[in-house]
Amino acid sequence: MKRQLIAAVGVATMVVGVAACGSSGGGKDAAGNYNGKTVTMWLMSGSAPQAWQDGVKADFESQYPGAKLNIQIQQWDGIGQKVTTALSEGSVDVLEVGNTQTAGYAATGGLLDLTSDKADLGGNDWPANLNASSVLDGKQYAAPWYFTNRxxxxxxxxxxxxxxxxxxxxxxxxxxxxxxxxxxxxxxxxxxxxxxxxxxxxxxxxxxxxxxxxxxxxxxxxxxxxxxxxxxxxxxxxxxxxxxxxxxxxxxxxxxxxxxxxxxxxxxxxxxxxxxxxxxxxxxxxxxxxxxxxxxxxxxxxLGGSNLAVAQDSKNLDLAKGLLKIALSDKYEGMMASAGLIPNKPSLDSLANTPFAQAALKASVVGATTPNLPNWANVENxxxxxxxxxxxxxxxxxxxxxxxxxxxxxxxxxxxxx
Structure with a gap:
């Protein structure tokens, strides 16, 4: 399956004017269920294998009875304006963003500050060079998801x-x-x-x-x-x-x-x-x-790749964080590694055992990312x-x-x- 990281790391777009307010929605109803709650997750074309999507959906809906996960696949062409609009409207809860895009979305207030959630999401095991693009001004605005290199x-x-x-x-x-x-x-x-x-x-x-x-x-x-x-x-x-x-x-x-x-x-x-x-x-x-x-x-x-983030204006913040924890678990990070990508923690590198992944891992030790600046997208555009x-x-x-x-x-x- 195509892994369109060429787009993830190359078609970054400038984002402007995203509102910076949110709620803590996503709670249970009186019966202890999440009936009527739907979490919308945007993934980019070519990123997650279908088995990953199916597994995350099943585990999420099992862990949060009554809640539904709506995974929508987006195309890279024109994604910047589409994400900006969705973040301002609160119409997406969890989204994939290229690692050169994250700082721009964070700077405009579109992404939820996950600093206090980092450890619970497994962040203590994220290497600094993989996590760098998820951080802006010392705050954690996304989580590293997967990486690759040429x-x-x-x-x-x-x-x-x-x-x-x-x-x-x-x-x-x-x-x-x-x-x-x-x-x-x-x-x-x-x-x-x-x-x-x-x-x-x-x-x-x-x-x-x-x-x-x-x-x-x-x-x-x-x-x-x-x-x-x-x-x-x-x-x-x-x-x-x-x-x-x-x-x-x-x-x-x-x-x-x-x-x-x-x-x-x-x-x-x-x-x-x-x-x-x-x-x-x-x-x-x-x-x-x-x-x-x-x-x-x-x-x-x-070193290109994608991060996962929660929209600041999500109406289902608790559920969105729960989804993020499932998606970033060793089970699903291992699935990304088995698909030939570099996972977000070195302990899973051995699962990246395709011929391409083995060559990419050797090169990744000399990997670098673009400056983590909100305006970097201006240079790529x-x-x-x-x-x-x-x-x-x-x-x-x-x-x-x-x-x-x-x-x-x-x-x-x-x-x-x-």
Missing amino acids: VVIYNKALWTKAGITAPPATLDEFYSDLDKLKQSGVANPIYLPGQEWYTYFGLIAGDGGQIAKQDGGKWVGNLESPEAEQAFQTYQKLQSYSTAPKDKDEATPQQSTLFPQGTIGSMIGLGWEAPAPKDMPADNVGYFPIPGPTADKPSGVF PPAPIKEFMTAVLQGADYGSTAKQYDGQITALLNQKQ
């Missing part, structure tokens, strides 16, 4: 034909393998569009850099930094092995539809982007972390200055002067008044 997905048949017998352990070995694929007649040793900024972000983090930083009390763009330039050199070299357009991202066209055609040597993608067995035999698809300069550590990755910057440099613009130009744009967007 790895190299490769066509084993093409690699074998090129004389490559094992995945590379270093970047230099990776370049050498891409050369061999090219020499064997593969037009795209790697398919890598020019605007795949998630991979670029990860490379910056792996070099110890930041795409934006704090300076003089405000956040500013940081593309001019040596780490960002070094990371771009790596990205540019990898992209030189690709015929993918320099002015498009991985969704234009969707790279997951191209790889199964059998002519692409490799791509950098998420688990849901790997071909289904009906499109390409599973034993012909391999996975490995993007190698680093040395064999002891892979390159950095963008069109005109998307990071994407424009990447295209400009790939098409021949000077790195230094172009970075300065786009750092100015990023700085303005990060400090824009809501």
